[in-house]
Amino acid sequence: MSQISELKKSDTKRDGKKTQDDIVYAHIFDAILEQRLSPGTKLNEESLGEIFGVSRTIIRRALSRLGYEQVVVLRPNRGAVVACPTIEEARQIVFARRVVEKAVMELVCDNAQKKQLEQLRQMVRDEQACFDRGDRGAGIRLSGEFHLLLAEIANNPPLLSFQRSLVSLCSLIIAQYESGAKSHCSYDEHFELIDAIAGKDKPRAVSLMMHHLDHIEEKLSLDDEIATDDLKAIFSHVRNPR
Amino acid sequence: MSQISELKKSDTKRDGKKTQDDIVYAHIFDAILEQRLSPGTKLNEESLGEIFGVSRTIIRRALSRLGYEQVVVLRPNRGAVVACPTIEEARQIVFARRVVEKAVMELVCDNAQKKQLEQLRQMVRDEQACFDRGDRGAGIRLSGEFHLLLAEIANNPPLLSFQRSLVSLCSLIIAQYESGAKSHCSYDEHFELIDAIAGKDKPRAVSLMMHHLDHIEEKLSLDDEIATDDLKAIFSHVRNPR
DNA sequence: CATACTATAATTGTATACAAAAAAGTCAAC
DNA sequence: GTTGACTTTTTTGTATACAATTATAGTATG
Known part of the structure; x- marks a missing residue:
């Protein structure tokens, strides 16, 4: 395996006051947001x-934080894997996100300053530029970060922290x-x-x-039966002769 | 300081499949819910x-989990303290809780089974019994756990996990x-x-x-100016002669 | 007496060693 | 060739040692 970059003291200082586990956490989080890390890894x-x-x-610190956010599943004695939400779980996550996004949207409409609107516009322009130049990973990440920026503008830290978890999920x-091949979240x-x-x-x-x-959510309905890994359901027609 | 109880392997096994840090986490969480641990400790x-x-x-594992839930503030190199939400933060937390409780309530109205209604009633009876016999700590905890049980019945794990954080806050x-002296959350x-x-x-x-x-929230408005620890505001009439 | 400075103690951050558990590999028996 | 028991290797869980940082006490100085 190749070394991305050794995080030495000097790097830590350059990165501000972030501690080492924050950096590791951020790298893994980004990799998930950019879909470089697949579910189940x-x-x-x-x-x-x-x-x-x-x-x-x-x-371990970074992983347990990701585990708390449910982006990673920590199986006792068996290590951590990137979460693979079932369709049922996916529906629950999207539902929770509806709840949060609605509240965020209302707060943002009330609070948003001109400067923040420009910040949002700039981010979407960046997102567009990424897709245009074919950098799908960065585009997807910026698309997610757009929703995180909305939660930041809503100015409610608990909602923001919950939103982080939901966006990555x-x-x-x-x-x-x-x-x-259709992009999931278009900048228009x-x-x-x-x-x-x-x-x-x-x-x-x-x-x-x-x-x-x-x-x-539409994609979930379409793939409803196909994508499931529930072996019991797949082989439900097989009768156990015993 | 006195030992509550040494958590040895045997205890761990008796407690099911919970790991040691789960148990430590739960003890601290309960102490906060029962208000045996005060803000700022x-x-x-x-x-x-x-x-x-x-x-x-x-x-450290238990503390960082509590830190993620924002119930405990982790100050780098300076240790962990029980959170002391400011009035501003308190308003944001209550707002977030309104958002979650509304969604939970709607889900519960749709989903609740008879058995679960009885579970809820039993919990409130227990709560009432605690207050009647003067066990305020346990009463307060059950009052919080009532809201967690609602989130459980809503059957949406992400919302439940967020609710945990909000209820303890x-x-x-x-x-x-x-x-x-008025109880904060009456069982009626x-x-x-x-x-x-x-x-x-x-x-x-x-x-x-x-x-x-x-x-x-009413209590927050009442104590609005009194309870603040904003020194700048308190001494705003003092002119700096320099 | 208050303040700045230094030495010391206490506390947190990180790496590492070892124990415990799970996974992978080996090999014989059928 | 498959199954099952055993051994070895790998991986995770926990304690501990040491380094880095912060807090405390003591001391000297104005």
Whole structure:
């Protein structure tokens, strides 16, 4: 396995006041958001330690944080794997996200300053640029970060922290169930959202957001039976002769 | 400091498949829910290790989980303290809780089975019994656990996990800002909520819940200027002569 | 007496060693 | 060729040692 970059003291200082496990956490989080890490991938502690140039202590801290966010599943004595939400779980996650995004949208319509609207627009322009130049990974990440920026503008730290977890989980869901080549979260819709916010049109902003989330959920319905890994269901027609 | 109980392997096994840090986490969480741990209390790693009979490794894991839930604040190099939400933060937490409780209530009205209604009623009876016999700590904890049981019945794990964080934070807010002797969350209101759920009366259930949360927020408005620790505001009339 | 400075103690951060558990491999028996 | 018991290797869980940082006490100085 190749070394990404040894995180030495000097790096830590350059990165601000972030501690080493924050950095490891951020790298893994980004990899998930960019869909470079697929659902189900085993996250070996020692390998990760070598990659980042730190001891397992740091890796374990980062993994347990990801585990708390449910992006990673920690199986006792059996290590950590990137989460593979079932369709049932995916529906619950999207539902939770509807709840949060609605609240965020209403707060943002009330609070958003001109400067923040420009920040949002810039981020969507970046997102567009990424897709245009074919950098799908970065595009997907920025698409997720757009929703995180909305939660930040809503100015409610608990909701933001919950949103982090939900956005990364949705990224996994899309990775697992996206069938066609169609991009999952188009920037046009993001521009429309910004317009609604700028016009302080709460009902329209919320309805656009709900529509936005419908796209994710539609894929779940389509793939309903196909994508399942429930062996019992797959072989339900086989009768046990005993 | 006295030893509560050494958590040895045997205990761990008796407690099911919970690992040691789960147990430490649960003990601290309960202490916060019962308001035996006050906002601002320093949580020394070595002391906690002695109390629970485990090494700092385990304590640190439990603390970082509590830190993720924001119930405990982890100050780099300066240790962990029980969170002291400011009034501003308290408002944000209560807002987030309104959002979650509304969604939970609607799900519960749709899904609740007879058996679960009885479970809810039993819990509120227990709560009432605690207050009647003067066990305020356990009463407060059960009051919080009632709301967690609702989130469980809503059958949405992400929302449940968020609710855990919000309920414990609210317990801290109440500990910090509760002025009178009046109990913060009366069981009568819980019985009313159950009735609304049993009648599948969504609007009433939601409105009762919002009213329930108003009680917490009212205290914040009352103590608005008094309880603040913003030194700059307190001494704003003092002119700096330089 | 207050303040700044230094030495010391206490506490947190990280790496590592070892124990415990799970996974992978070996090989004989059928 | 498959199955099952045994051994070895790998991986995770926990304690501990040491380094880095912060807090405390003591001391000298104005």
